[in-house]
Amino acid sequence: MRAPTAEAMRAFGARLAAHLRAGDLIVLSGPLGAGKTTLVQGIAEGLKVRGPITSPTFVIARVHPSLTQGPPLVHADAYRLGGDLEVDDLDLDASLEESVTVVEWGEGLVEGLADDRLEIHIDREAGDEARVLTVRAVGPRWADTPVDRLEG
Numbered sequence: 050m051r052a053p054t055a056e057a058m059r060a061f062g063a064r065l066a067a068h069l070r071a072g073d074l075i076v077l078s079g080p081l082g083a084g085k086t087t088l089v090q091g092i093a094e095g096l097k098v099r100g101p102i103t104s105p106t107f108v109i110a111r112v113h114p115s116l117t118q119g120p121p122l123v124h125a126d127a128y129r130l131g132g133d134l135e136v137d138d139l140d141l142d143a144s145l146e147e148s149v150t151v152v153e154w155g156e157g158l159v160e161g162l163a164d165d166r167l168e169i170h171i172d173r174e175a176g177d178e179a180r181v182l183t184v185r186a187v188g189p190r191w192a193d194t195p196v197d198r199l200e201g
């Protein structure tokens with residue numbers, strides 16, 4: 050899948066959000082500046098949760114409550130983990146069941162939280178603004194979700 054612009058990336062997130070529900074875990078990977086946070090902004094828009102979605106500098110996990118009756122979005126950025134703070138300290142499992150949880154830089158860290166998860170890898174396309182997304186659905190939860198047909 051291809052997101053030619055940041056706007057397209059957010060639109061993809063919003064379309065994906067229509068398929069998300071409480072208990073879902075999404076793990077985002079890809080280099081700095083790939084567009085992980087931009088994708089979360091689109092998911093937040095689609096879920097209709099309170100913003101803004103930013104790249105947290107000091108706060109590593111943030112809860113964005115729903116503006117309607119939907120699940121909250123828990124947005125975590127594991128980039129700075131590994132020192133004194135470990136993924137367990139984020140206490141994501143406490144909120145997982147009632148939230149949609151999206152973790153940037155979570156690969157290799159948060160898989161143990163849920164047997165079912167969506168793994169999205171984002172890469173830059175050489176010499177272009179476009180990004181390439183690779184979506185991998187793990188577990189039966191996603192069996193009926195057309196994750197590979199969310200292209201705009």
Ligand SMILES: Nc1ncnc2c1ncn2[C@@H]1O[C@H](COP(=O)(O)OP(=O)(O)O)[C@@H](O)[C@H]1O
Pocket residue numbers: 052053054055056058079080081082083084085086087088104153178179180
């Ligand atoms: N196609 C695209 N998809 C996502 N972001 C893009 C795209 N083209 C340009 N950008 C820009 O690249 C930057 C991505 O930053 P960010 O989402 O914070 O990345 P990350 O969270 O992966 O470090 C933003 O400034 C965004 O506007």
Ligand SMILES: [Mg+2]
Pocket residue numbers: 085086104126153
């Ligand atoms: Mg980010």
